[in-house]
Amino acid sequence: MSKTFTRAEVAKHNTEDSLWCIIDHRVYDLTDFLDAHPGGSVVLAQVAGQDVTTDFYNLHRQEVIDKYRSQLCIGTIEGETPEILSPEPGSLSPVPYAEPLWLRPEFKSPYFSESHRRLQRAMREFTDRYVTPEAQEKERDGTYISQELIDKMAEANVLAMRLGPGKHLHGRTLLGGVVDGKEFDYLHDMIVAQEMVRSNARGFQDGNMAGMVISLTAVQHWLRNAPLRDQVTEEVLSGRKKMCLAITEAFAGSDVAGLKTTATKTPDGKHYIVNGTKKWITNGMFADYFVTGCRTEKGFSVLLIPRGEGVETKQIKTSYSTAAATAFVQFENVKVPVENLLGEEHKGFIVIMSNFNHERFMMVCAVIRMCMTVTEECMKWCNQRIVFGKKLIEQPVMRQKLARMISLCESNQAWLESIAYQMCNMTYAQQAAHLGGPIGLLKSHSTRCAQEIADHATNIFGGRGITQTGMGKVIEMFHRTYKFDAILGGTEEILADLGVRQAMKKFPKAVL
Numbered sequence: 001m002s003k004t005f006t007r008a009e010v011a012k013h014n015t016e017d018s019l020w021c022i023i024d025h026r027v028y029d030l031t032d033f034l035d036a037h038p039g040g041s042v043v044l045a046q047v048a049g050q051d052v053t054t055d056f057y058n059l060h061r062q063e064v065i066d067k068y069r070s071q072l073c074i075g076t077i078e079g080e081t082p083e084i085l086s087p088e089p090g091s092l093s094p095v096p097y098a099e100p101l102w103l104r105p106e107f108k109s110p111y112f113s114e115s116h117r118r119l120q121r122a123m124r125e126f127t128d129r130y131v132t133p134e135a136q137e138k139e140r141d142g143t144y145i146s147q148e149l150i151d152k153m154a155e156a157n158v159l160a161m162r163l164g165p166g167k168h169l170h171g172r173t174l175l176g177g178v179v180d181g182k183e184f185d186y187l188h189d190m191i192v193a194q195e196m197v198r199s200n201a202r203g204f205q206d207g208n209m210a211g212m213v214i215s216l217t218a219v220q221h222w223l224r225n226a227p228l229r230d231q232v233t234e235e236v237l238s239g240r241k242k243m244c245l246a247i248t249e250a251f252a253g254s255d256v257a258g259l260k261t262t263a264t265k266t267p268d269g270k271h272y273i274v275n276g277t278k279k280w281i282t283n284g285m286f287a288d289y290f291v292t293g294c295r296t297e298k299g300f301s302v303l304l305i306p307r308g309e310g311v312e313t314k315q316i317k318t319s320y321s322t323a324a325a326t327a328f329v330q331f332e333n334v335k336v337p338v339e340n341l342l343g344e345e346h347k348g349f350i351v352i353m354s355n356f357n358h359e360r361f362m363m364v365c366a367v368i369r370m371c372m373t374v375t376e377e378c379m380k381w382c383n384q385r386i387v388f389g390k391k392l393i394e395q396p397v398m399r400q401k402l403a404r405m406i407s408l409c410e411s412n413q414a415w416l417e418s419i420a421y422q423m424c425n426m427t428y429a430q431q432a433a434h435l436g437g438p439i440g441l442l443k444s445h446s447t448r449c450a451q452e453i454a455d456h457a458t459n460i461f462g463g464r465g466i467t468q469t470g471m472g473k474v475i476e477m478f479h480r481t482y483k484f485d486a487i488l489g490g491t492e493e494i495l496a497d498l499g500v501r502q503a504m505k506k507f508p509k510a511v512l
């Protein structure tokens with residue numbers, strides 16, 4: 001790679017027998033790549049011997065050249081040095097507004113300590129090195145997360161951190177010891193969630209143990225049989241077993257009262273017999289345990305159901321990748337020991353409701369971070385793309401769009417950090433009592449904003465914004481999938497309504 005060439009030398013290699021070109025001051029020999037190029041050989045023949053930097057970056061993302069450099073690059077241009085940055089694993093983006101304010105060197109924040117910063121750095125590197133490459137591959141081919149990655153996350157205790165703060169973290173070495181398990185709070189939790197979504201693969205993001213995140217917390221808090229709880233927790237956090245939450249049915253989604261799956265006690269009182277179906281169950285395809293909402297004689301109860309006789313799963317294809325392992329689940333006369341009951345019999349609503357807070361908080365962390373990435377992509381594109389002889393950024397209409405996108409991201413992230421801080425200072429029960437409304441409102445609001453951001457971003461990227469490869473692939477993915485966050489864990493309307501209803505419960509009688 002230390003070889004240098006003059007531009008005149010490169011220009012001579014302008015035939016299909018010897019085809020060179022220049023990208024960012026580096027010389028590439030594309031002769032043997034002609035037939036393999038996904039964009040075909042004709043485009044390459046048209047630019048043979050030339051500096052194609054602008055054309056290349058109009059069509060490809062930086063990671064394309066990073067991937068092929070070692071194979072195709074033969075040297076640099078004499079007296080010139082490459083200018084375009086290839087992000088190192090773990091690095092922060094230098095693009096304005098690409099990172100949350102607390103990560104920008106010139107700003108301060110009252111919320112974050114050194115351990116938050118250490119965790120952020122370690123999580124960013126972990127995601128860049130291990131999660132993103134697999135996420136991109138699985139998102140494309142629709143297969144499920146590998147056991148290798150699960151093992152890696154289990155070993156570094158990333159799986160354990162994703163449950164949020166709690167005793168399950170005490171005594172564990174978190175990502176090599178960057179934070180003490182006893183100090184781990186909801187701001188750490190937010191960091192883990194926000195860093196993981198930077199792998200930019202919405203289906204895989206859910207396929208990556210999202211089912212565990214929203215179900216094991218309920219087991220932790222509500223399964224009263226301690227040996228069983230410890231056994232299951234250990235199995236899941238070590239990555240040997242997978243767990244999912246099975247509440248939603250084709251008959252009832254956010255309206256939990258309308259569920260039709262039944263759990264009937266056997267005459268000896270030792271078991272429940274479960275019958276019914278569940279739909280849109282994230283990770284259901286590979287789950288070993290289903291935390292399942294059932295109708296019982298006098299109400300609603302939640303059971304931990306292991307995969308076994310009478311449990312069947314079928315894949316559902318949704319708008320995002322099948323990497324999420326979304327399933328239709330059928331329970332047919334499934335015998336479940338009564339010790340597998342979460343909370344009290346007939347009082348399962350509280351189990352579900354209190355669990356919803358963390359689930360929705362996680363979703364909000366993710367969607368807001370994703371909006372920020374989309375805004376970053378648009379900032380970069382507007383700065384690069386030349387239309388009618390001008391950069392896009394020089395068009396006032398584009399600056400208006402960016403201003404709106406930035407404002408939505410900044411305000412949502414600030415609201416989120418404030419809620420995370422409240423969570424750090426409340427017990428689980430206080431959170432359930434006081435934060436259901438605010439988290440619901442923030443989720444509803446942030447996904448409405450996501451819709452607007454997806455819309456602006458697609459218009460900015462044009463045809464690229466509706467294409468699954470090339471420069472607009474992140475935009476295309478976001479525009480196709482932002483609705484998941486608007487629906488999973490409670491629709492926008494239901495959550496907005498919850499926010500106002502919870503506020504009205506506390507409305508003082510004496511105020512007119």
Ligand code: HEM
Nearest residue numbers: 028038039043047052055056059060061064068072469470
């Ligand atoms: C080192 C040189 C190059 C490499 C490694 C490369 C690689 C690729 C890859 C992997 C794709 C698939 C789409 C994607 O994943 O982004 C692609 C598509 C394409 N490439 Fe290249 N390419 C190179 C140079 C060029 C040049 C110089 C041109 C034209 C000036 C070009 C034109 C195209 C076109 C038109 C497409 C299809 C557009 C699309 O899928 O969005 N490529 N290239």
